Amino acid sequence: MRAQPIGRLGRVDRRSWLGKVRDAVDSLVKHSPSRFAILIFASLIVLFTVLFSLPIASADRQVTPLHDAVFTAVSVICVTGLATVDMATHWSPFGNTLVFIGVNIGGVGVLTLASILGLVISRRLGLRAKLIAASDSNPSRIHVGPVSERQAIRLGEVGGLLATVAISALVIEVTIAIGMIPSMLAAGYDAWHSFWYSFYYSAMAFTNTGFSPNPGGLEPLVGDYWFQSLLMLGVFLGSLGFPVIFALARAWRHPHRWSVHVKLTLTTTTILFVAGAAMFLLLEYGNPKTYGQLDAGPTVFQSFFMSMMTRSGGFSTIDMHDLNGSSLLVSDMLMFIGGGSASTAGGIKVTTLAVLFLAAFAEARGAPSMEAFGRRIPRDMLRLSVSVVLWGATIVAVSSIAILQITKQPFDYVLFDVISAFATCGLSTGLTAELPPEGVYVMALTMFMGRVGTVTLAAALAASQRRQLFKRPEERPIVG
């Protein structure tokens, strides 16, 4: 008789059913965090599709067509903000509550998943250590060693992180919502609607979703600079990403203690915000359909608003259909870049772009390594960034070709809505709402690939470090 099998059996027997599930999830999180993320996202989308299909979810108590239910579920869980139905009128109060809960799960869940994944890729530091590492300049982050079993992630840690993120999100959303109520009352809504719309808009801002609850959307609120500024603040905080929010909350008075990730995200975000606003100002100030009839002050403010919203917010005070082609292209670029890593924003992420430019600058200076804020950026970050950009470009290209071929609509509108879907921005030229069912499914897939893909790809790639057994001779092709 051998002791081991019995011992193992005995241990399994002592465990509860819940314990087994817990072990399985623990194992999945530990061994394949990217598959875990994809599984979670897919399950949420299936669940919300079923819920949105229920007659009680729609205002007219009819079953919502499958493609619209799928699209809404994906758009909500991926915090995109694109819609194939009128979000303000199609859904019942139950449906609207689903949307509200869905974007919070999607937004906060993404923050958490991304943080978990970011953690796994960073050589499996302990979770707390990783969060501190990513948010200030603690030297432990620099440590790269073999993976210790004890440092691997446990489900308990995931729960703790989820709670931290949820509480932060709640505090920010409630604060902004309270600030919005006076604006809603001033716009003529009654007390209950002012309350509900404020919380809805606040959640839509922080989660970077961009749905409007009221018929007419932002129109009754355009020119209310207090309200628009609160929207921008919510979008801005959400798009920075959890590690940056965490760092700012801990050490906003001490910029020298911020990590390179925080500095890089803030710098790139600021540059894109100002440059985007300048471009919209330059290209649209003379367009009679957009800013042409506004005075100088409002034009400048709305340009900044537009610049912030293209980076993933998805709210707009003008019709994207009326923009000049040049502004559509500028928006395409800003949307594709998106927000910060581990944020509610989409796109390839600002740090990805920053790493590409740091590489080009290093190349131009003939410097041996990429540098930012007095730190070297490891060489493998460039490879990871290139992979993310290639992934994004491939999805946008394939999806655009498919939508172009299905609809035969003008390329500028197709490209705009496809990039908006990929980067989960939510701005639309109106094309998405007019798509036939097969186009709706293509767009839903684009949102899913853009949101889940970009978040998990970097993690999956970076986690698959493999040791090389032998070294091949080196050879240099010619490029350029």
Added chain:
Amino acid sequence: MRAQPIGRLGRVDRRSWLGKVRDAVDSLVKHSPSRFAILIFASLIVLFTVLFSLPIASADRQVTPLHDAVFTAVSVICVTGLATVDMATHWSPFGNTLVFIGVNIGGVGVLTLASILGLVISRRLGLRAKLIAASDSNPSRIHVGPVSERQAIRLGEVGGLLATVAISALVIEVTIAIGMIPSMLAAGYDAWHSFWYSFYYSAMAFTNTGFSPNPGGLEPLVGDYWFQSLLMLGVFLGSLGFPVIFALARAWRHPHRWSVHVKLTLTTTTILFVAGAAMFLLLEYGNPKTYGQLDAGPTVFQSFFMSMMTRSGGFSTIDMHDLNGSSLLVSDMLMFIGGGSASTAGGIKVTTLAVLFLAAFAEARGAPSMEAFGRRIPRDMLRLSVSVVLWGATIVAVSSIAILQITKQPFDYVLFDVISAFATCGLSTGLTAELPPEGVYVMALTMFMGRVGTVTLAAALAASQRRQLFKRPEERPIVG
């Protein structure tokens, strides 16, 4: 009295005026090869602008407007093939001769300059060594050492290279031209026109320019598979690049002796050629304006023809204006990629794209280094490739925004013509010919930046290697 100044003065005095110029050029080539290339290009463009402006250059003996003369000069010297005037009827025989000479200087000159620059970037090996190195798997190429004064390039070597390239170009162009004469005769042209058109088309194919000398262009020759195949052969050889042609000429029976550069160029070119044709077939077989009325065989052939020509040839048997939006996007991507390094083709070059994908594959496999055909690709190639792509994307974006704002034309046509200009492809939706003068100058600048920039950028960047005096601490941002 000190000896040295007198000695130096004495040496200078003994030198002829020509010797001084030679020394200056030698010094420029050696110390700043990219500035040398830009200077040569700019001088040629100024010279050809003056020549094209002369009344004897135009068929009606009028002075050609400056913007048209500048555009034609840039288009000819950069072997683009875009036109703002009707190339078949606007120019006199003298003008047509200028075009013929111009594309050969531009095409052959680019090959040579690119080779010189490629040589400088490759740690300044001797010129012959470099050519051999880039074209077969001679181990000397792997040597990376300090720059020896004796290994620096001398003007004499440049002359030798120019002669080699010119003779190769001549042999290829004459062979193809002779093959085309029967087709021209069969199409009903007289002996002289058949001869002239054959040489013109052959030169336009090998230099990847894409102008047509006869009114009606390729129309009388569509369906002549022999002629179209010769055109494709010329474009194909020109777009491979000199190092690859050199390797194939030396060792076409021995693929195992080819360098990674040769293998990478041939593989990527083949993949893009077949994939492009498959996409055009799929997206256009049902389009009544393009391949809709053709049978299966001709549709397949014309799809391959189209795929080859988008990669920089610039000839077309169908009107780009009639393509589906999806096919325009596929063409945009193929044009942007372009042909081989040190070739008459434009774009970011196939090896640049290949390096990006090799990096992504290495990342996905978790391998520590990029590999292709049993060789490691040095890490710094990725940085160089990223720089070239960012340069290309920036030019296309800025130029597209400018043209969109100037013309307010549909984005698909603007993007197509701008990428065609950047990648010196020469296909057009008809937009370029309709541009106002300021748009013509933007497009001319785009061609110049695309052609000269991409060729010299890689060299300028790679040449500026600098030693780092101290090492900064490493820190890892989050991307994706």
